[in-house]
Each structure stands twice: as C-alpha cells, then as structure tokens.
Amino acid sequence: MRFEKxxxxxxSGAKGPESRLRxxxxxxxxxxxxxxxxxxxQPGVKNWCRREITQFCQEALAQTxxxxxxxxxxxxxxxSYMTRYGLNSWDVFLRDFMHHWPTHEDYNYVExxxxxxxxxxxxxxxxxxxxxxxxxKSAFQFDVNGSVxxxxxxxxxxxxxxRQATKAHVHFWxxxxxxxxxxxxxxxxxxxxxxKRRYSQGARSTDEHDAWSIATWxxxxxxxxxxxxxxxxxxxxxxxxxxxxxxxxxxxx
Numbered sequence: 001m002r003f004e005k006x007x008x009x010x011x012s013g014a015k016g017p018e019s020r021l022r023x024x025x026x027x028x029x030x031x032x033x034x035x036x037x038x039x040x041x042q043p044g045v046k047n048w049c050r051r052e053i054t055q056f057c058q059e060a061l062a063q064t065x066x067x068x069x070x071x072x073x074x075x076x077x078x079x080s081y082m083t084r085y086g087l088n089s090w091d092v093f094l095r096d097f098m099h100h101w102p103t104h105e106d107y108n109y110v111e112x113x114x115x116x117x118x119x120x121x122x123x124x125x126x127x128x129x130x131x132x133x134x135x136x137k138s139a140f141q142f143d144v145n146g147s148v149x150x151x152x153x154x155x156x157x158x159x160x161x162x163r164q165a166t167k168a169h170v171h172f173w174x175x176x177x178x179x180x181x182x183x184x185x186x187x188x189x190x191x192x193x194x195x196k197r198r199y200s201q202g203a204r205s206t207d208e209h210d211a212w213s214i215a216t217w218x219x220x221x222x223x224x225x226x227x228x229x230x231x232x233x234x235x236x237x238x239x240x241x242x243x244x245x246x247x248x249x250x251x252x253x
Contacts, residue, residue: 008214013150070190076247
C-alpha cells in the first residue's frame with residue numbers, strides 16, 4: 001500500500017470560515033480497519049469550522065509517513081474562466097481567486113461576495129472532468145440541490161493556505177503532475193457520488209457517509225493496488241495540459 005492514512009472530508013460552503021457546521025465531516029482510516037469519525041480538538045465541540053478543517057489537514061500532511069486526503073469540492077475552475085481572466089497556472093489562479101473571493105476571512109460568506117463580483121462564470125461552464133461524469137455540476141451553478149458552487153468558492157482560498165504551508169512535501173494532484181512520487185503525501189479532489197452507493201449508509205448521516213465513503217474508497221483502492229491507475233486517467237496530451245490547470249476528480253477515468 002502506498003499510504004499510511006486515508007482521510008475523507010465532506011465540505012460545506014455555508015456561512016463563514018469560523019462557523020461550526022454539521023455538514024463538515026471528517027473520517028480517517030489507517031491501513032486496516034474502518035474509517036473513524038474525527039471531531040475538533042476543542043473539548044465539548046461536535047462540529048467543525050472550515051478553519052479547523054484546514055489546520056487538521058496541515059497537521060496530517062506534516063507527518064513523515066504518506067497520507068492521502070480527499071476533499072469534496074472543486075480544486076479549480078473551467079478553462080473558459082482561466083482564459084477569460086488571463087490565468088495561466090494553478091498557483092496564479094489560486095492567488096487571484098483569493099483576492100476576489102476572500103472567503104477565508106472571518107464573517108465573509110460566499111453569498112456576501114457574489115453580487116457584482118468581477119471573477120465569476122456561468123452555470124453552463126464545465127471542466128473536462130465534469131463533462132466526463134453524469135452528475136457533476138458546474139462550480140458556478142449556485143442554489144440547486146447537489147451544488148458544489150458554495151463549497152468550491154469557500155474552499156479554494158484554504159487550498160492556497162495549505163499550498164503555501166505544505167508545498168515542499170505534499171503533492172497537490174494533478175496540479176503537480178499526474179504521476180505521484182513514491183512516499184509523497186497527496187491532497188486531491190474527491191466526489192462522493194462516485195463511491196458512496198457501493199457502501200451501506202447504516203446509521204451515518206448523509207454528510208457523514210460522504211466523508212466515510214471517500215476515506216473507505218481511498219483505503220480499499222490502495223489495498224487492491226489500483227489507486228495508481230486512478231492517478232493516471234486516460235487523457236490525451238492536450239487533455240492532460242487542460243486538467244493540470246482545471247483539476248481532475250480522483251476516480252473519474
């Protein structure tokens with residue numbers, strides 16, 4: 001197995017980064033055993049906030065043994081957006097996005113920043129990986145069931161924060177390349193709808209099951225020796241170049 005720990009995170013873009021949300025769920029697993037629900041360190045607190053989730057990820061990625069984290073929100077935006085605003089690398093995109101969508105700042109809700117925002121898009125705009133799936137929605141499709149728009153707009157600034165804190169020893173897939181060096185920790189975009197129907201939900205809430213399913217799928221796929229195949233989806237060279245900017249959902253092939 002390539003990794004020592006598997007972390008699944010079901011995300012939420014509601015309210016502000018300091019808000020404690022029931023929809024934010026974290027499950028972790030080792031090489032053996034089912035994933036276990038994680039709670040914030042603060043005594044008596046049940047629900048996470050986005051700031052704590054990011055700090056949890058940083059601590060996990062600081063470990064010397066390789067960890068893989070799957071997070072349920074888009075890690076980037078469509079090529080049409082990049083072209084429109086002259087963004088030619090993922091790091092440039094993240095810095096530009098944080099400037100226009102500072103959703104990492106206290107009490108900054110996505111909803112507050114939407115009106116007249118100079119960096120936006122249309123619900124018809126899709127990334128290539130979304131075109132390859134039946135149910136994935138545009139990051140600009142707000143206010144519908146199953147939308148990832150708020151989660152994405154709330155989560156992207158925290159990815160930049162993690163990128164700056166861990167870049168030297170963490171592989172942000174596929175932006176650092178589709179090939180993952182042996183022994184390197186990985187953070188990747190996950191989409192629970194790809195995995196969760198193969199597992200019984202049991203007594204878990206929908207959000208808990210989404211996070212549990214990400215961690216379980218990562219663990220099981222690595223145990224079978226097939227996770228590496230999902231790091232290398234069957235893309236042409238132009239498609240790979242596009243995905244290195246737009247991102248890719250781990251598991252879409």
